[in-house]
Amino acid sequence: MSLFLSFGAGKHQEQLLRNAKKNGSKVIAVIRKNDKFKKNLVNEIIYGSSYDYKNILKKIKKIKKLDNILFRSSGPAVLSYYKVAKKFGIKRLSYNFAKIIYSKNYLFQFLSKKNFNIPLSSNKKKFFLS
Numbered sequence: 001m002s003l004f005l006s007f008g009a010g011k012h013q014e015q016l017l018r019n020a021k022k023n024g025s026k027v028i029a030v031i032r033k034n035d036k037f038k039k040n041l042v043n044e045i046i047y048g049s050s051y052d053y054k055n056i057l058k059k060i061k062k063i064k065k066l067d068n069i070l071f072r073s074s075g076p077a078v079l080s081y082y083k084v085a086k087k088f089g090i091k092r093l094s095y096n097f098a099k100i101i102y103s104k105n106y107l108f109q110f111l112s113k114k115n116f117n118i119p120l121s122s123n124k125k126k127f128f129l130s
Contacts, residue, residue, distance in 0.1 A: 001026055005060065005084065007050040007071035009037035016070045017041035027070070028063075030056055053080035057087060066090065078102045 002025040006013055009029035020027050021041055029042040030050050037045070048055045050071070060066070066088040071081050078101045085092035092098075099106040111118050 002067040003028070003063070003065065005056075005066055005069045006030065006042070007069070007077055007081065008035070009042050009045075010035060012072050013070060014038060014041070016072070020070065025067070028060065050080055051076035053083040056080060056084055060084075075102060 002020075002023070004020050004025050004027045006017060006020075006027050006029040009017060009027075009031050013029075017027060017029075017038060018041060026043045027041065028044045028046060029037060030046045030048055031037055032049060033047050046056065046059045048059065050056075066084075068090060069081055069085055069092075071077060078098050082092055082095065082098045084090075093101075096106075100110050101107075108118050
């Protein structure tokens, strides 16, 4: 039986969760405390933020093998996906691609190197992955 970790278990993840269940996989979902979720589509719940990869890793530390991660997200959750996937040796998007998804600063740098014209603003925030 495959074991998946899902970042969320709401309407945006519902089809992924249905497919996992149909294929006989076990799913652990990370959700915020008050989020609504489809109880029949998940086997276990971890309460917390998908942005907090340290908390996620702490709560799943007893798991020896994780087969994949289900997520439909951008922003800080991409960093969590990357860190958890790396810990379990799951093929994942590259670190550079994760930076591009996570940070407008890195996206602008990538587009500039590819000769795309991009609007720049004086209040552009910089985000960095560790």
